[in-house]
Amino acid sequence: MPVQEPEKTFDAGFFRRWLTTAAAAVEREADRLTALDSAIGDADHGSNMLRGFRAVTAVLERESPAAPGAVLVLAGRQLISTVGGASGPLYGTLLRRAGKALGDSPEVTPAELTEALRTGVAAVAQLGGAKAGDKTMLDALEPAVEALGASFAAAAEAADRGALATVPLQARKGRASYLGERSIGHQDPGATSAALLIAALAETAATGEVTE
Ligand code: ADP
Ligand code: MG
Numbered sequence: 001m002p003v004q005e006p007e008k009t010f011d012a013g014f015f016r017r018w019l020t021t022a023a024a025a026v027e028r029e030a031d032r033l034t035a036l037d038s039a040i041g042d043a044d045h046g047s048n049m050l051r052g053f054r055a056v057t058a059v060l061e062r063e064s065p066a067a068p069g070a071v072l073v074l075a076g077r078q079l080i081s082t083v084g085g086a087s088g089p090l091y092g093t094l095l096r097r098a099g100k101a102l103g104d105s106p107e108v109t110p111a112e113l114t115e116a117l118r119t120g121v122a123a124v125a126q127l128g129g130a131k132a133g134d135k136t137m138l139d140a141l142e143p144a145v146e147a148l149g150a151s152f153a154a155a156a157e158a159a160d161r162g163a164l165a166t167v168p169l170q171a172r173k174g175r176a177s178y179l180g181e182r183s184i185g186h187q188d189p190g191a192t193s194a195a196l197l198i199a200a201l202a203e204t205a206a207t208g209e210v211t212e
Contacts, residue, residue: 009107014204015071016060022200023053029196036189040176045189048085052092055082068108069116072099086174087190090124090137091197097123114148121145130173135166135183137190144198156202159195166191 026033026049034046056075065071076096079088098120102108108116121141130136132143140162147158164187171183174190 007109009109010068010113011107012064012066012068012071015068016064017207018201018204019053019056019060019071019075021204022197023057025196025200026050026053026193029193033189033193036187036192039186040171040179040183041189042175044085045087045193048083048087049193052079052083052088055079067102067104067106069099069102069104072096072102072116075099086128087137087193090128090190093123093127094120094141096120110148114145117148118145128173133169134172135169135176135188135191136171136173137188137194139163139166139169139188140191140194140198144194152202152205156195156199159198163187163191163195 026046030046030050032046033049034043037043037045055078059074059078060071063074065074072095076092076094076099078092079095080092082088083092094117098116101116101119102112105112121138124141125131125138128136128138130138132138140159143162144155144159147154166188167186168184169188170181171177171179171188176183176186176188
């Protein structure tokens, strides 16, 4: 191994591993996501995420896009077309817009990845009309992207903290907002699944470091 390593870049395989790691996390945590959604929503967030990420896994078994951007666009499109709930189009937009931002380069730098996710998160905010503090997935995604410049682990911690910080908030967007003040005291399901996706990203990055 050279003493002076070149800057680490991420190829299509990295993004495939991220998404399949995320799909495994969704399989493990689906019941918890549904339990959270049963408190302030309609008890389908776990099944929505399962349906979406099983479809993502399936399409990635059939197709192998050569570029990171194409992997994300393919996965995003799959989420949009398979998930009926609000989270499908929102996560689909996150991945699709991040993928488009990456273009067709075969390798992306950490800075390019951060910028692409920032673009995707901004697209989620625009589509859903929500902002940080509204008790949505953005409460995990926005701090995660901000921390990503520091490290993947910092991003995962920021996402976890952001999800936990939704507990005392009153929901202002999505189904939970219909509950008004009764949404206070519960963790937002979408912020929780967003933290899982960012944890999967950090796990994928950490695993790559060990095996390469
Ligand atoms: P649905 O609300 O249609 O049943 P899900 O249960 O799958 O869909 O997803 C609910 C999650 O989606 C919420 O916990 C919240 O994090 C997220 N969400 C809902 N509406 C919005 C929005 N307008 N902007 C951002 N996130 C949203
Ligand atoms: Mg729901």
